[in-house]
Amino acid sequence: MEKLKVAIIGCGSIAQNRHLLEFEANEQIDITAVCDIVEERAMVTGEAFGAQSYTSYEDLLEKEDIDAVSVCLPNYLHAPVSITALNAGCHVLCEKPMATSREEAENMIEAAERNGKKLMIAHNQRFVSSHERARNLIEAGEAGKIYSFRTTFGHGGPEGWSVDGADSWFFKKNEAFIGAMGDLGVHKADLLRHLLGEEFVEVAGFVENNAKDNVTVDDNAVCILRSESGIVGTLTASWAYNAKEDNSTVIYGEKATLRLEDDPDYSLIVQYTNGEVVKYELGQIQSNDEGGQTNTGVIDHFVDSIVQDKKPLIDGEEGKRSLEVILAAVESGETKQITRLAK
Structure with missing residues (x-):
């Protein structure tokens, strides 16, 4: 061909x-x-x-x-x-x-x-091995009913990563429109929609610039999300995790807690309610740090x-739904109200 x-x-x-x-x-x-x-x-x-x-x-x-x-x-x-x-x-x-x-x-x-x-x-988060495995386990009912989650994506910021360093477009509102939430938070919104297999209907967001000077976008954000079936949890995105990147997700279910990228040695740990623990070595998540996985699968x-x-x-529809979660968080941060997502 x-x-x-x-x-x-x-x-x-x-x-x-x-x-x-x-x-x-x-x-x-x-x-x-x-x-x-x-x-x-x-x-x-x-x-x-x-x-x-x-x-x-x-x-x-x-x-x-x-x-x-x-x-x-x-x-x-x-x-x-x-x-x-x-x-x-x-x-x-x-x-x-x-x-x-x-x-x-x-x-x-x-x-x-x-x-x-x-x-x-x-x-790219959907293609990470631990995330794919967790989705399959949740879909198969291994965790039972899902009650809650917490997910975070944070590092020291784009200065060390962007080709333009501290002058990067990432920090300029007219070019980036949104900071850590657009850079990192949208990844986790997309991942959670994928893992849970349902949409979010309400978002409360605290979207701040409290870590970096001379920056016109958010660098620290914490959101509370509620899904269609009533699963509630937190999503955080930050350019102020200076010591080490954190790219972890924890899903709390009736039969098990799933810890994704939350342990240095095991990319997925499943802690069952009956006391059993299963640890999966599934290769490292992609990272901006040295030694991160190189092929994203995207x-x-x-x-x-x-x-x-x-x-x-x-596809575009999926991308739009994940974007809408972030837009809702920003709106909530501005209005100090919980934002409802349009169906």
């Missing part, structure tokens, strides 16, 4: 550390073009991956014959660039959060449907969905 021609739009850290490497490792892909507003970054990346380099994505889409695009840009550009690429006849893998509003997300979904193309959002799944013409696990 002919290789799929892929373009990476945005050559920052997420492209360098995830998208480019994983596309390069996939035998069904040819990295045809790369684009970055910083010309030198685009050129260096293009040379490294044997691809044409551009500073304008419109230019790239016009001149190159591209099958699929990865959108690795600041959050405010996700929707416009994804829609342009979909209209140009490309399948799109877009980084999270998929958009800055519900309306933008709906426009992306509509563009994908109208053009008959795949739209996938890069929520790119391979995206490629697979194109080649086999099947719906991606995290």
